[in-house]
Amino acid sequence: MVHPESSTSARLACILFSLPELTEYLTLEDLNRFCDLVRWLRPEITAVQRSHIHTAPPHLPANIHNFFMQVFSMPDEVTKIAWYALREIAWDMGDTDSREIERRVQAMVSAFLCYGLPNDIAFYNLWPPTRSCNDPACQRALPGGETIPRELVEPYIYTATVFSRDIGAIPARVISLYCRNCKTRYYPSYYVHDGASLQTYYPGVPHLIHLSKRTFISGEVCEMFANLMMTSWASATNCARFYNLSLTKPEISVELPSEWNAPFELDTEHVWESFFLYSLLLDHNERGTMLCLPHQEASQADRLLPALNARNILMAGAGQEHWSHCCDLCTARTVDESGQDCGLRSAVTDGVGIGHPCCAVHDCKEPLLTKPKGARYCKLHADLEYHCSVIACEMRADEGFKTCGLPSHRALDNYLNLQNKAMFQLRSRLERLTTSQTSHNLVPTVATLDSLDVACEVKSPQGNKRIRAQFGRRRTHNEETCVASCGVILGRATMFGSEAVSGVLEFWKRLFPTSASLPGVLWHDQNCRLWSMLQNEDEQTRNFFQNIALPVDVFHFKCKHKETDVVCGTHCNPYIWPELRTSDGKWRFNSSAAEQSNVWFGKFQAMVREMHVDRYNFFLDEMVKRRNRMRVKELEKKGYRPFLVPREAWLT
Structure with missing residues (x-):
């Protein structure tokens, strides 16, 4: 051949x-x-x-x-x-x-x-994938009875930049075409009906992602950014810097015509928009659906929010791709009473100190208002924005202040404003340094500095009373993760007010909605408290968890729980269950898998601490999804046999 x-x-x-x-x-x-x-x-x-x-x-x-x-x-x-x-x-x-x-x-x-470029030809000339209308109703009849698709006309051409992996930022020409019959304009990545509110993306994942009118980015660059974030916790700012320093070729922008007005450097928001849009396109392609975004929104960030929220709903609870993961490392083959083979799955639950801004009302789960910037309350509690920030005070704040006119409350406001000034911070640091010195020769003028008295600290006739205020935004308490003993993360949930065992129980119910999906072993460092709480739950809940082993992992059992704790010793000692040990006396499962995974998970805090809740959940779910895929490949290389149980088998 x-x-x-x-x-x-x-x-x-x-x-x-x-x-x-x-x-x-x-x-x-x-x-x-x-x-x-x-x-x-x-x-x-x-x-x-x-x-x-x-x-x-x-x-x-x-x-x-x-x-x-x-x-x-x-x-x-x-x-x-x-x-x-x-x-x-x-x-x-x-x-x-x-x-x-x-x-x-x-x-x-x-x-x-x-x-x-002088001949109106760019390296990338970005056309729609079709030059005829896709709508069957727009077929044009020929004299012989044959029909052909209607031609797209009225080309609209403008300049843009493509951020590629191999040749850096490169000039491009974008061409959109129009169907006069159904009044639809076709762009390189999507089409929009005339006057319609949605832009519909074509099936599949395009090679070049359309970020904005004049900005395209290759899927290879998006993949690179996502992997940098997943493996090394690179921020969007550092991803943009890396691209601009390493992949952009300055000589290209020098050779451009002076009237070329497309950007040739990536910024932080470009990176985030590319990450979210590319991930959405991948997700819709895997599900066999088409992505639709609002067309009239002022910014790409606002345009993406409904799609992010819709995906977050799908991912909540049992939505992770590897939610039904089993392998030789996290599942032990056993034989039940009837002699049939079955698998004993082991999963570990633990919390990690990572969170996002939330409503200042304790344990409120409603999302914060996006406007004004820095809002402290959700839509339900928006009126509290104008109330005194002192906890339990029901008076309204004075204009220009965050507290009411009570002297003790206003003193907190004044103290906060003073604290935020650099001079005050430097002075406080110097005072602390001086008082810790045995010698007075360091800064002799410090003794003349006056200290700041706050009215609320003065002793009243009723005794000392500490006034507390919530000036800034509250943050969620932590993230709870459930990790198979092999290291694959099965799911996560946000704890808003505290890491209470009742919250862990609700997390398990959402993550494992059927008894078939519930692992046979669920490790948690507070399982003794959770077991006690289960005794007071309704019969349905008790029956749901009655055949589940609830051990405390070995480290916490030895170091965090008293020997005199009868409940822990009789119901949560891992030695109670022989299935948790191998024939040679070793522990069968890794009971520290969640803590080990949370070392990786917790390092995203700096990246997500100011994210809106929709972006926050989407980003973390996407990172977990990518890490799980990487982890499964590692297990296969080590000789373990990972497999996914059909989701329907456990959800029906």
Whole structure:
């Protein structure tokens, strides 16, 4: 069998031999480059003919003809001969992988910058994936009764930047087309009906992600950013800096026309928008659905929020991809009373100190208002924004202050304002340093500094009374994770007010909604308290957990629980269950898996501490999903046999 590339090279060599007028200007390598350029610019070349015509046009468009003349230093007539001789071969390359063609054409980027832009040709000319309307109702009838798709017309062209992995930030031209019949405008990544409120993305994940009108980013760069965040906790700011310092080529922006107004540097918001949009497209592609976003929103961040929230709802509880994971490391093969084989799964639950801003009302789970910036309350409690910030005070705050006019309350407000000033902070630090010194020669003037008295600290006739106030935003208490003993994270939940055992119990109920999905062993460092609480629960809840082992992991059992604790010793000692030990006396399961995973999980705090709840949940779920995939591959390499139980088997 002859390799296609060898066959093409042989045909090109025959053409070069039979047309000596080309030999003066082109080598065999030039002919291959010519064909690559034709394939790469095929959408531009076919723009001069109807979309249902699939053969090469007899003549090149004038701007592309001039481009080829300049790239290969050929006169007009020789360029025409070259096109006539090579067009069929170049068109036969239509089935060649477009990514392979792109890699070959990347070597000619400088030619596009030098000769392409003056001829209205960019390296990336971003067309819609179709030049005819996709709506069957827009079929156009021909005289013989045949129907053909309706042509898209009215091209709207503007400049943009593509942030690629291999050649950095590169100029691009964006072309959108319009269907006059159904009034739909088709863009490179999505289409919008005229006056409609939604932009609908095409099926699949595009190679270039459309972030904004003038910004595209390749999926490879999005994947790189996501992996940097997952493996090294790189912030969006540092991802943008890394790209701008390492992958952007400054010489490209220098060679651009002066009127080019698209950005050539990524910023923090570009990185976040690319992460969220790319992850949504991947998710919809995996689910076999199409992404739809509001079209009229002022910013991409606002446009993404409904889709983020919808995915968060799907991921809550048992939504993680590896929620039903089992493997030789977290599941032990056992035999039940009837002699049938069954699996004993082991999972560990633990909390990690990571959270997001939430309503200042204790344990309120409603999302914060997005406006004004820095809002402390949700929509339900929005009126409290104008109340005195002192806890339990029901008076309204005075204008320009966060407290009411009571002297003791106003003193807190004044003290807060003073604390926020750099001079006060430096002075306080110096005072603390001086009082800790045995020598008074360090700063002799400190003794003359007056101390600040706060009215609320003065002893009243009723005795000392400490006044507490909530000036800033409250944060959620922690994240609770449930991790299989092999390290695969089965799910997570946000604890708003505290890490109470009642909250852990509710977390388990949502994560394992059926008895079939419930692991046989659930480790937690407060299982003794949880067991005691279960005795006072309703019969349905007690029955749900009655066949589950609730041990305290070995470390906490030895170091955190008293020997005199009868409940812990008789109901949560892991030695009670022989299934938790191997034949050689070792522990069968890793009871510290959650603590080990939370070391990784907790390092996202700096990245998410100011995130809105929708972004927060989506980001962490996506990080868990990616880490689980990486973990499963590691288990396979080590010889363990990971597998997913069909979700329906445990949910029905």
